[in-house]
Amino acid sequence: MSINPGSRIACVLVGLPGTSKTLVAQKVCRYLQWLGIATKVFNVGNYRRKLFGGAQPHSFFDPANPKGEQSRKSLREMIYWFRKEQGVVAVFDGTNSTRAKRDLLLEECRKNDVQVMFIESVCEDEALRLAKAIETSQQCSPDYEHMQQELALQDFQQRVRHFEAQYETITEKNLSYIKLIDAGSQVIVSQIQGYVQSRIVYYLMNLHIKPRNIYFSRHGESLYNVMGLLGGDSDLSARGKQYARALPSLVATHIPNHERLTIWTSTKRRTIATAKHLPNKKLAWQALDELEAGRADGLTYNQVEELFPEDFANRDNDKYNYRYQEGESYRDVVARLEPVIMDLERTDDILIIGHQAILRCLYAYFMNYSHERLPYIKIPLHTVIQLSPGPYACEEKRFKVDIEAVDTHRPKPKTTTSHNEVKEHVETVVPEIMAAPASPEAKHGLHAAAEAAADKPMLCFRDSIHPHADSVSSRAASPAAAAPAATAVTAPSAAPVPVVKESTKTRVPGPTSIDLPSPGLEQTAQKIAEAMMQANALESQANPAVGLNLDQIATPVPEQETGGVKGPLLGLEIATHHQGTASASASAAGLVATPPMSPVPTAPSVPSSSPGKDSDIEEESLTTPIPGVVHASKRFSPLDLSDQIIAEGMVGYESYGYNSGSSGTSGSDSIDSVSLTATTCV
Numbered sequence: 001m002s003i004n005p006g007s008r009i010a011c012v013l014v015g016l017p018g019t020s021k022t023l024v025a026q027k028v029c030r031y032l033q034w035l036g037i038a039t040k041v042f043n044v045g046n047y048r049r050k051l052f053g054g055a056q057p058h059s060f061f062d063p064a065n066p067k068g069e070q071s072r073k074s075l076r077e078m079i080y081w082f083r084k085e086q087g088v089v090a091v092f093d094g095t096n097s098t099r100a101k102r103d104l105l106l107e108e109c110r111k112n113d114v115q116v117m118f119i120e121s122v123c124e125d126e127a128l129r130l131a132k133a134i135e136t137s138q139q140c141s142p143d144y145e146h147m148q149q150e151l152a153l154q155d156f157q158q159r160v161r162h163f164e165a166q167y168e169t170i171t172e173k174n175l176s177y178i179k180l181i182d183a184g185s186q187v188i189v190s191q192i193q194g195y196v197q198s199r200i201v202y203y204l205m206n207l208h209i210k211p212r213n214i215y216f217s218r219h220g221e222s223l224y225n226v227m228g229l230l231g232g233d234s235d236l237s238a239r240g241k242q243y244a245r246a247l248p249s250l251v252a253t254h255i256p257n258h259e260r261l262t263i264w265t266s267t268k269r270r271t272i273a274t275a276k277h278l279p280n281k282k283l284a285w286q287a288l289d290e291l292e293a294g295r296a297d298g299l300t301y302n303q304v305e306e307l308f309p310e311d312f313a314n315r316d317n318d319k320y321n322y323r324y325q326e327g328e329s330y331r332d333v334v335a336r337l338e339p340v341i342m343d344l345e346r347t348d349d350i351l352i353i354g355h356q357a358i359l360r361c362l363y364a365y366f367m368n369y370s371h372e373r374l375p376y377i378k379i380p381l382h383t384v385i386q387l388s389p390g391p392y393a394c395e396e397k398r399f400k401v402d403i404e405a406v407d408t409h410r411p412k413p414k415t416t417t418s419h420n421e422v423k424e425h426v427e428t429v430v431p432e433i434m435a436a437p438a439s440p441e442a443k444h445g446l447h448a449a450a451e452a453a454a455d456k457p458m459l460c461f462r463d464s465i466h467p468h469a470d471s472v473s474s475r476a477a478s479p480a481a482a483a484p485a486a487t488a489v490t491a492p493s494a495a496p497v498p499v500v501k502e503s504t505k506t507r508v509p510g511p512t513s514i515d516l517p518s519p520g521l522e523q524t525a526q527k528i529a530e531a532m533m534q535a536n537a538l539e540s541q542a543n544p545a546v547g548l549n550l551d552q553i554a555t556p557v558p559e560q561e562t563g564g565v566k567g568p569l570l571g572l573e574i575a576t577h578h579q580g581t582a583s584a585s586a587s588a589a590g591l592v593a594t595p596p597m598s599p600v601p602t603a604p605s606v607p608s609s610s611p612g613k614d615s616d617i618e619e620e621s622l623t624t625p626i627p628g629v630v631h632a633s634k635r636f637s638p639l640d641l642s643d644q645i646i647a648e649g650m651v652g653y654e655s656y657g658y659n660s661g662s663s664g665t666s667g668s669d670s671i672d673s674v675s676l677t678a679t680t681c682v
């Protein structure tokens with residue numbers, strides 16, 4: 001993504017301890033990094049712990065104790081990062097609770113040409129405050145790791161009081177800020193300027209914290225898959241059709257409230273045919289069409305290597321950024337999927353029947369994979385993946401249908417050919433092919449050349465070759481532009497479901513705030529805090545029951561059936577969550593009236609960010625069929641996550657576009673003191 005080099009932004013968190021600032025910081029960071037914007041969190045608490053140690057009594061935070069070193073140190077590091085590492089957005093995660101502190105920050109940032117946008121989190125709901133205090137003191141904060149629970153809570157509440165004594169909410173009209181009240185049930189926005197800031201605001205207004213599931217499946221095995229050909233628009237193979245017929249029973253068996261499920265497909269035959277027997281409402285998105293392979297479309301990997309060796313090596317060297325000739329890169333696909341993600345965040349229970357590359361991009365967003373690993377994520381055929389983004393983790397389950405299919409995953413080669421070696425090869429072996437024109441007809445020529453190179457007739461569906469002229473730029477980012485495919489079809493009568501094998505894993509995005517039903521404030525707060533703590537206690541333990549209601553939990557899964565992992569059974573029941581629907585109000589206020597932009601492929605000009613460490617859970621464990629229900633759970637502490645990109649919400653707001661190669665944004669958008677109230681659904 002091309003961003004104006006002058007536009008460095010510091011998103012400065014403001015709020016009392018225990019108001020979900022760290023969660024918000026991490027979510028914003030993950031969202032922006034997924035989009036390719038170089039973003040990093042600077043957590044003042046971490047610097048404090050490094051400087052003074054974690055176990056400080058509440059008196060340490062007394063305003064009379066003038067320790068501000070941690071703030072200054074993190075500020076210095078932030079400025080250094082902007083200068084030396086071409087950072088674009090720094091998320092400065094601290095309390096920043098007084099005007100004086102914020103003025104210092106503003107001054108330092110202005111001197112260094114960094115715009116400041118404040119994100120204030122205010123918690124007015126008593127029950128929510130208490131629940132957050134219990135959660136922070138007993139579970140989240142490393143400061144209380146070794147303290148007895150009750151003492152920890154008391155100390156934390158004292159600490160909050162010290163901050164309260166000096167706390168000054170933001171009211172300055174000249175400042176850029178967004179104020180999130182009670183976990184975003186009310187939002188106040190002021191003086192937001194420019195593309196990135198607007199995007200962050202819209203993102204924050206759309207955070208989805210309501211519990212729900214998202215389901216992904218690739219289409220059934222296609223004829224192209226069988227022949228190892230890339231792209232195209234072929235029909236399903238016999239086994240692919242079998243998978244399509246098995247899907248309704250699988251869905252009915254494993255997806256709760258499956259009648260409410262909406263099916264999203266691409267506009268390609270293979271995804272639409274896979275959804276054919278499902279009786280649910282369907283929507284075909286052009287934005288979900290597979291990564292456009294351009295001149296490699298319809299070829300095998302071997303043929304691409306022979307015909308376009310330089311391209312082939314470049315793709316192996318940097319698969320995320322490599323853009324096919326007349327086609328797309330993974331980076332391009334992520335950009336065009338942003339509106340899909342936003343809709344996905346807003347909408348309940350969706351099954352996406354998509355393609356390998358598309359589902360990798362969506363999966364990486366929810367499961368927090370780096371750009372380097374994203375293009376190699378395993379999304380096998382004939383498998384339904386269930387993701388449950390929750391307050392602490394994105395739970396994953398995979399249901400593998402026992403219908404054989406080819407494996408289309410091509411792993412990253414251990415060694416890659418050097419650029420020069422490849423160039424030489426191209427020049428001496430196939431110069432006429434490299435010079436071939438880009439028309440569809442020329443493509444047929446390429447196929448002929450490919451056939452010759454492969455020394456065997458190439459199976460090719462001529463009718464499926466893409467007219468490249470409009471391949472990328474004409475892709476609609478909204479389903480409205482795609483052929484509506486909302487035909488309800490009656491499910492086939494009781495087709496026997498082939499054995500479904502299930503495996504699960506968790507990636508943990510850190511803490512979040514929750515809301516509370518009103519009566520019995522203390523008990524409710526305690527109950528929720530306990531549930532949250534139990535969830536955290538799952539570190540590295542098997543927990544086959546997460547995601548189920550308490551009454552669904554039956555007997556423990558025997559150890560031999562869980563591949564050796566064992567652990568307590570637990571029902572995490574946090575049933576009620578705020579679901580901010582600020583976007584509707586925002587539209588009404590004219591704030592977000594513009595539709596998402598058409599995707600414009602951008603040059604990979606922003607240095608590849610490193611979106612934090614990925615989970616060290618072996619991907620293999622997911623693809624190896626495991627008998628019975630297996631849950632492998634992995635947890636990071638919020639501290640570990642400080643550099644990690646964490647987000648579950650997504651936005652697709654665009655008020656202006658950006659162009660490949662251009663170094664600046666082409667417009668700006670200013671929001672001036674608009675107050676918005678979101679509806680709260682419990």
Ligand SMILES: O=P(O)(O)OC[C@H]1O[C@@](CO)(OP(=O)(O)O)[C@@H](O)[C@@H]1O
Binds near residue numbers: 225
């Ligand atoms: O990026 P790589 O790993 O090449 O995978 C993308 C390819 O996966 C394929 C299968 O090879 O996806 P799909 O069958 O899901 O549509 C191709 O169409 C596509 O070109």
